[in-house]
């Protein structure tokens with residue numbers, strides 16, 4: 406969820422008491438305050454009506470010359486949110502903890518200027534938009550080739566982006582297309598085995614993946630080993646492990662559009678290694694039964710596609726770029742999210758698309774040196 410529309414209404418001003426020159430209290434304001442711990446989903450869950458109304462100011466009375474002001478209504482919103490009005494114009498953005506923005510002003514209390522009649526508070530339809538870090542977020546353990554891939558797809562060297570609302574610095578690459586379309590891709594450092602329990606940069610990393618439209622999982626066909634203290638993992642185990650890390654952090658991440666990239670196929674001379682991985686990933690709901698329980702996620706991600714590449718030798722990079730673009734377009738036009746598949750699946754439905762792989766395997770002999 407990256408957008409939430411709400412209604413904010415300032416409290417009305419209290420009535421003045423003309424006979425004694427009494428002034429009504431000012432209506433409370435509705436104020437957005439940034440908190441890193443808050444999500445848009447939480448706001449929606451807590452306030453399903455999405456109406457935020459501040460308290461009215463009190464009237465001035467015989468013994469109360471100055472009516473007291475209404476309380477402000479404070480709405481806690483996620484850090485990194487852009488606030489827009491009904492017409493889509495930006496009112497401002499909140500990039501730091503406890504930063505505040507006024508959403509709707511309370512009405513003036515009744516006083517001589519308004520004939521002692523308390524004024525209504527402002528009523529505004531407001532849209533809270535989470536800033537995207539990039540269209541595509543790379544997911545992969547160290548050494549999978551994420552930086553190399555980012556450089557391969559983007560024309561120039563990826564830039565280190567300075568996002569005020571993150572403490573980590575994502576590398577952002579821009580993919581350029583012939584018709585001038587641009588798609589951004591972010592490599593957020595720090596995902597390692599155990600990230601969900603906050604080993605390494607853990608949560609800080611995973612949190613930002615939520616702010617991308619599509620996840621691109623990058624796996625080295627030779628597998629992965631975090632360090633000598635950790636067991637080596639095969640490529641297929643790595644897919645399961647990454648799936649699990651995402652799931653343990655936040656299950657909803659598994660519902661995002663996702664593509665799997667099998668990288669470093671230049672080292673697989675006859676293509677058999679990659680073909681076997683692809684087969685096993687395609688049947689992951691069966692393959693996981695043979696894996697250590699600690700590697701197995703409860704729910705499997707549904708990849709929109711699996712593409713084998715060599716980031717270093719630029720094999721299949723254009724194909725990857727085209728596919729990513731197509732997928733983003735499809736998702737933008739249908740606003741679909743894929744639903745993923747549970748591991749406890751009993752039917753044998755093939756949850757991964759093989760189409761591109763077939764085409765690739767037919768062509769790969771001519772492409773490989």
Ligand SMILES: Nc1nc2c(ncn2[C@@H]2O[C@H](COP(=O)(O)OP(=O)(O)OP(=O)(O)O)[C@@H](O)[C@H]2O)c(=O)[nH]1
Pocket residue numbers: 545546547548549550551552553554594595668669670671672714715716717718
């Ligand atoms: N043979 C081969 N090596 C590759 C390929 N892509 C990346 N590498 C090598 O793999 C190593 C790791 O690549 P990086 O791009 O730094 O990997 P990363 O995933 O960004 O790693 P971290 O920065 O540690 O997260 C480097 O030595 C790359 O040259 C590839 O397609 N083929």
